[in-house]
Amino acid sequence: MSFRAKIDHAAKEKFSNLILALDLPPSEPHQLLSRSINLLEEVHPYICAVKINRHLVLPLGLSTGIKRIVNLAHDLGLPTIMDCKINDIGNTNRVIAEFYYNVGFDSVIANPFVGWNEGLQPVFELAKRKRRGVILLVYMSHKGALEGYGQEIMNPKTGELTSQYLVFAEKALSWNADGAVVGATFPGKIEEVYAVLKEHVPIYSPGVGAQGGNIEAAIMAGTRYLIVGRAITLAEEPARTAKLLRDIIQRCADK
Amino acid sequence: MSFRAKIDHAAKEKFSNLILALDLPPSEPHQLLSRSINLLEEVHPYICAVKINRHLVLPLGLSTGIKRIVNLAHDLGLPTIMDCKINDIGNTNRVIAEFYYNVGFDSVIANPFVGWNEGLQPVFELAKRKRRGVILLVYMSHKGALEGYGQEIMNPKTGELTSQYLVFAEKALSWNADGAVVGATFPGKIEEVYAVLKEHVPIYSPGVGAQGGNIEAAIMAGTRYLIVGRAITLAEEPARTAKLLRDIIQRCADK
Secondary structure, eight states: OOHHHHHHHHHHHHTOOEEEEOOOOOOOHHHHHHHHHHHHHHHGGGOSEEEEOHHHHHHHIIIIIIHHHHHHHHHTTOOEEEEEEEOSOHHHHHHHHHHHHHHTOSEEEEOGGGOIIIIIHHHHHHHHHHTOEEEEEEEOSSTTHHHHTTSEEEOTTTSSEEEHHHHHHHHHHHTTOSEEEEOTTOHHHHHHHHHHHTTTSOEEEOOBSTTOBOHHHHHHHTEEEEEEOHHHHTSSSHHHHHHHHHHHHHHHHHO | OOHHHHHHHHHHHHTOOEEEEOOOOOOOHHHHHHHHHHHHHHHGGGOSEEEEOHHHHHHHIIIIIIHHHHHHHHHTTOOEEEEEEEOSOHHHHHHHHHHHHHHTOSEEEEOGGGOIIIIIHHHHHHHHHHTOEEEEEEEOSSTTHHHHTTSEEEOTTTSSEEEHHHHHHHHHHHTTOSEEEEOTTOHHHHHHHHHHHTTTSOEEEEOBSTTOBOHHHHHHHTEEEEEEOHHHHTSSSHHHHHHHHHHHHHHHHHO
């Protein structure tokens, strides 16, 4: 099954379009690992996938801790996304993606800013061979995103000034990406990106909770999957919070 | 001593402006570690710093393998650069930089595309507190760099169309970065970036060897440090190759 089919399947099985970003504040590696495992076991009925970041990879290591979390997620019916924001030269990008896919990750996140030729092409080729996913950053959720993702650029195809994120959305479409990340903090931009992508490339939105994004506005604008980290991982009752968020998301999606 | 003082000192001590990119092709972790250590021990007299990438971090892990390499580099009088190309939201960027600095890295590489506010500001602040370095990507060495680093953007300060890499060079200057990466494959761009940075921010150039960059052209254009990976790591006689490259660099720099 491809990554897209897997996450679609999990979303239907769990009645959830909520992705858990397993971002835990730094602590001792064995504590981090056991907290990650506990969280996943508590929260799994309400989520459709798990996203892992360098918060866990750097202290836990790939072959030991991360592999256990990825395996557990799979046992719980959840595909896994590695948020490595790949943005290097092609040779390095391929090596990075290979390490993550080999540990079992179903998808990686990459930055289209590095381009295709000797950039992300080797990652897309590898993903295709291994039937894994590549999700592209289109607009991020922080304020400084305005400086890069929000800048006006000369669109080489039209010769006209265009927003950087719309050019990235076009790349997501033409490179046949498996997803496009647009921060939930910018519903207006989600709407514009959705107008480019329609149902061809699903939109993933982080930034709800700690960063202030609004679930309903994001979904109404075209987001398919909401990515939530600290609002769940730092909650007193993570499972209850995840269920609450899941219910809000599904209610908005049903509208 | 700050990172900039450290690498400057090492360059003078070793009569070398050559940085070894310790990029080894994937193999078993214990083989990778011993090859890295052997390479470093052979090559150290001819280099002024070591750059490490995810090629090593992902298989070796931070707290075990990478820490040993960083410690060895320090014992050999070499500062260390982590080529993590940081490009996430501020909270994650800070966590990533913290992990690398805590293992002992003297500097990290970051992508200015994510902006300052809730982007790289937390990394620069952390670096300042810890007296470590932040080197910014300005123009990369691969072909696809043209799509992002080479695009024309509306410069918000002047309202005029400007090359992306020149806007990044201005950020390197105003954010007081410790270095700016410009691919050796584009000496014309090195010259333009040098015109912005002058001696305030030293230029680091990868892309010599496997990627076809020319040492003399890069140095004449304004590069201070050459970063070389595969041309040394895959050479039959790495030390001899490193010495040869070092000698060419120093001869060009003396001109």
